[in-house]
Amino acid sequence: MPSEADLVGQFDVSRMTANRALRELQSAGIIVRRAGSGSFIAEPKPIGHMIEIRNIAEEIRGRGHDYRARVIQNVEEKASAETAVLLEVPVGTKIFHSIIVHHEAEFPIQLEERFVLASAAPDYGTLDFTQLTPNEYLTRTAPLERVEHRVRAEMPDARTRGMLGLNEGEPVLRMTRRTWSNGRLVSHAWLSHPGTRFELSAAFSVDD
Amino acid sequence: MPSEADLVGQFDVSRMTANRALRELQSAGIIVRRAGSGSFIAEPKPIGHMIEIRNIAEEIRGRGHDYRARVIQNVEEKASAETAVLLEVPVGTKIFHSIIVHHEAEFPIQLEERFVLASAAPDYGTLDFTQLTPNEYLTRTAPLERVEHRVRAEMPDARTRGMLGLNEGEPVLRMTRRTWSNGRLVSHAWLSHPGTRFELSAAFSVDD
DNA sequence: AAGTGGTCTAGACCACTTC
């Protein structure tokens, strides 16, 4: 970033004004300032709370376990009557439809079925999701604007039970996760977890 | 609050310094400033997000439905080996143990089993929880400092299934909610919901 | 030695609120 002195020269303002501008960018978490060194673009900030669960790969590795993804499919489709509703687009809109099973060590921990607006992420269909999660990719490609989560307990259907290696009668914690970018709903995902092997958690402090 | 000019006189600083101090209090949400009028202590801020689900009674009424609570028990106990672990206290510590079923219209929507540190809420045992939820009471009595949630999908035991009026094979969404006040863990609650009749939701925007 | 942010000062003009 330009230094305070640079800004003074460039915009013909006093140093206090430049200082205040940079100080406010800092307090907004957009830049980092180091005395004696300079001002720099900040590392992207975590969005916080429940969203920390977004990157399943990092979460698993953070627990010291191997992470592995099995890509069941990643295809381009035209939105059907059902999927058009999910993404709030007209029937026939180009979308990607991926199904991935995420593993912690040898255990399936999340079944991810995701619908993505193709115009918002044109190369989604060509990606190798064993190397990077859809969420990581989307976070980079489409600046995250809004996220919505819904969570419920369900009995899995036979396909889900098979892919997650569940016993008969074992429930799943199913999260529906929708993300918006540039004013558009760009992704709708169902994330199903074995109820007994997975917990969502969130903690917050009142900081005043 | 003192005005900028007051602070200049009182602390022998320049106006810019007083201005910065008040501006920072404002951006921290502690005061509100009105040009031409003055600076004032801010209204307490909402804690936000997932915490909005805390008051089940208001949530149900907000949906236009009747709210009703059935108090199964509310007794004083000495912490057993099991409950002592939950509240992180020595065995034998005085605690309250309440069980309440919350209803939306005629349907049970939440089974709340709660353990409360008696020394933090001495009159908990005498309260009428058909009129006010434990959470409302605790929020008023013990200033909330930290909250932790964990959520999982489970198959209910027979007692839970009975109290929630569930069919065989129907899972529950069980939240474990712990709250801290004045540096102590004061409450441990299990909140069980019919998986098919209840969804947790949380949305957040990136606001920059 | 030159550059950086951290902090503070003493002054100014302004639109607005309050009485």
Add this chain to the structure above:
DNA sequence: AAGTGGTCTAGACCACTTC
């Protein structure tokens, strides 16, 4: 008319980093 916050200026001294 007096008081309030909003904003800006031109200058200063400092500890620290960078080279």
